[in-house]
Amino acid sequence: MDMDSNNKSKLFWIGISVSTGIAIFIFSVLYLTDNSINTEYKFSVLFKNGMGVESGSEVKMLGQKIGQVSNVEILDNRNGVVVELSINDRLGIKIPNNSTFKMKTSLFGQTHVQIEPGNNSDSYIAKDDVVQGSIDN
Numbered sequence: 001m002d003m004d005s006n007n008k009s010k011l012f013w014i015g016i017s018v019s020t021g022i023a024i025f026i027f028s029v030l031y032l033t034d035n036s037i038n039t040e041y042k043f044s045v046l047f048k049n050g051m052g053v054e055s056g057s058e059v060k061m062l063g064q065k066i067g068q069v070s071n072v073e074i075l076d077n078r079n080g081v082v083v084e085l086s087i088n089d090r091l092g093i094k095i096p097n098n099s100t101f102k103m104k105t106s107l108f109g110q111t112h113v114q115i116e117p118g119n120n121s122d123s124y125i126a127k128d129d130v131v132q133g134s135i136d137n
């Protein structure tokens with residue numbers, strides 16, 4: 001009788017340990033893969049063609065992801081699209097106002113916005129600005 005309750009106790013603690021380990025693992029995976037970007041640095045770029053860019057598409061500068069597309073709208077006159085970019089505030093990046101913005105497509109067909117930073121360190125793109133972009137094939 002004593003042996004049986006001892007085994008149940010061991011199984012109970014093994015079960016608790018395994019369950020805790022799984023819970024910690026799941027929490028860690030969800031925490032480390034959180035791609036949501038809390039940002040207030042948003043501005044818009046005008047393009048002649050959306051080329052399939054959509055909310056969630058990457059925004060890259062110098063080959064690194066610095067944000068994502070938060071919204072895409074077709075202009076009322078249908079002469080282009082307005083692409084709203086959300087830049088990750090935690091990176092502390094300021095984008096010079098003489099930077100160029102290009103729509104690019106990867107080998108796998110994914111469209112992203114590429115920012116080529118300008119050399120103007122006196123003036124930066126402000127929150128809610130609208131700038132002109134180009135399409136790079």
